[in-house]
Amino acid sequence: MLALLHIAVALPLAAALPTSLDRRAAETCPASSPLSCPTPSGSVDTCCTNSPGGQMLLTQFWDTNPVTGPTDSWTIHGLWPDHCDGTYDSTCDSSRVYTNISAILSEGGAQSTLDYMNVYWKDYNGDDESFHEHEWSKHGTCISTLDPDCYSNYQPQEEVVDFFEKTVELFKQLPTYDWLSAAGIVPSNSKTYTLAQLQAVAKSRFGQPITWGCRSGVLNEAHYGYYTRGNVVSGEFIPADVDKSTCPSTGIKYVPKTGGGSSTSTTSAPGSTSTAPSGKVFVNVISGSSTKGCLISTGKWMIGATCAGYTVSGSGSSITLTTSKGSCGIVSGAFTCGSGVSATNFSKDSSGNLVYSSNSQFHASAVPSGTTQVSVVTGTAAQSIKLNLA
Template identity: 45%
Template sequence: MHYSRILSSAAVLSYAVASPLNLYSTRADAPGPTCSKADSSELSCHSTANVSNTCCFNSPGGQILLTQFWDSKPVAGPVDSWTLHGLWPDNCDGTWEQFCDKTRESKDITAVMNKFGRTETLAYMQKYWKSNDGKDDSFWQHEWNKHGTCMSTFEPKCYTDYQEGQEIADFMDKAVEIFKTVDTYKILSAAGITPSTSKTYTLDDLQAAAKKVHGQEVVFNCKNGVISEVWYHYNVYGSAQSGKYVPAPVVGSPSTCPKTGIKYPPKDGKDGDSDGGSDGGSGGTPTATPPGPTDSPAPGPTATGSPSTGSPSTGEEFSGRGYLNVDKGGCLISSGKWYTKGTCATYTAAGTSSGFTLKSSKGACGLVNGRLECGADVTGATFTASDGKLVSDGSPSFYASKDATSGHQETVYTNAEGRSVTLAISWKGM
């Protein structure tokens, strides 16, 4: 399971007597493959092209999760911080691969980090990437062996002048780097959600606090009503090592916490009234596996389910972040095409003096030769709305050459010109 922190029973080798890896320090300044702008132009899980360069495009594990623990019993990590669990490459449909390459599994992460001069990262890991049984290196081995070996951009073929173990050091670096960007303790504290021996919290409050910073819902997991873990979802432009991470809707297993009465116990037995915490991670491993699929995430909006099917919700304002639903079923993906089988793209609607603009992860949305398109090279258009429907050039009607329910991605047009399907597009705010 994703959750399992348990690890091999082999004792952790000490640095002093470890493998010859410890004898060298050859840090590489640029981790991973060098990806051109063109190679990095497709967002994982959202590609509309047949991407063949999996050194610069994460596939099949394009839904990358940064996972953290809150361990209060037994305590692991600083009392004012969550701890790092791992970086997981889930597939774009909620499934995942595991233990993908036995030949590259590690038995000594500490030695690898020292070999490549990642001593600062290692020191951080020793404080914030903790196992609740005290065997931190075995825990790190488990995370790399199970998850890291399944990330396509970390394969040795993706490196120039590859050195054995280089991808392992890069994986650890990236997990720590992303972990530092989402300090869950501070995120929750800013919303008045602090560890307490008496208070309880609602799942809605936890989600609202996380979404305010992350921009998307996350997965909170509980055991017997006690919070134990959080999963942040991302898609990536380019390689997992050096690409751009974009917060993504949840795909996979949902939060296991109850809607109300969630306990957030302090690690030191005292109520946490401070406004912040340390600059990084937090507590160790959950002592039990919550229900749900092995190691995997929670369901985000898909083109075949809420919020994207059915009639448009009349009257909802095009503002902030949301989804563009199609009345025939499905929604618009990030390129602006209509789709019914995949994950709905997140759009941003920003008001102007005469209406609003739309933007997806691919770029601004506009009209290109009568087609609705979104991309880095698209000149943004100003749209309006009428009765909750998107309006372009005064009309709430859009068109497609055929029905996308067949599973094809269909171009959306602003004129009929013999096209057989008429569409209405509405906004569903997040």
């Protein structure tokens, strides 16, 4: 998978977004709306027919190196509005590229969706927020029926909430791991499978063959195709044959997720025991004598989120840190990472703890819980912590 590169701007949240039920009732389309594929001829109401991106793909990952997400579930890649011929547009509206997806969802009444995404919509580099931003900006902005002009009484960013809620809704209907398992296709370091076996499961459960993706003969992606009738929020999703599998006909490896992650039956915090991506470190938070969560890509402290991979440059008494957001430094007394941040020189003590101004003690207002993000500060605060580079 390639690194995600994009330019985005943070916009303020609307004061109040409609509830989920309000959004879903916002627009209705006639039952006579044409199917999104084949490409409808003549004039098309793009608020009631996804066009030109009429071939919707719900895409899933099976990431094993590094292990990403639960060990007994595939994870979400995205919802992609491809053209009917398989080509696609990307980043269709730069004015709606956001860097605060988590906040938009939380403020938009979709906290439960965000909580689910924190387990099942994971970035293999540990930067979930940037991954979600990328999927929205590259693909979500190209879904015509989510254009703001298609909403009555539009509230800024409500289409963002609809995009993520619909993607999660579709993913829950497509339990790839369970379907394969029920057919005797289970992760193994010794067994191999055929493409015909995989497609038999897809046809039986989904009703159509799907695109199975392999890399060097190792299964790692599943793309479920739909044509749609009506808008994405409340319209009909019809399974379609969009098979462009890249797996060989025989000898397909379905490798177990080992060395990290957790089963969905456990309560371990995602990412809390996994290994940092090659060339990067996690910044674990030590409170008292125990590890309690880690820093995400913006430099804030969370528990229950995938740790961000930090790149360490320099050595000895002078090191700098960067994440996918940008350089890390002390800004107004808070540890912060971002594109406009000037890198601060830190050092490490003998235990691998980050040191700033000859002090390895940092502070926070409280221990975070749920999806709360807490700032790490250099000044005095209620919670004394250390930042350990693991």
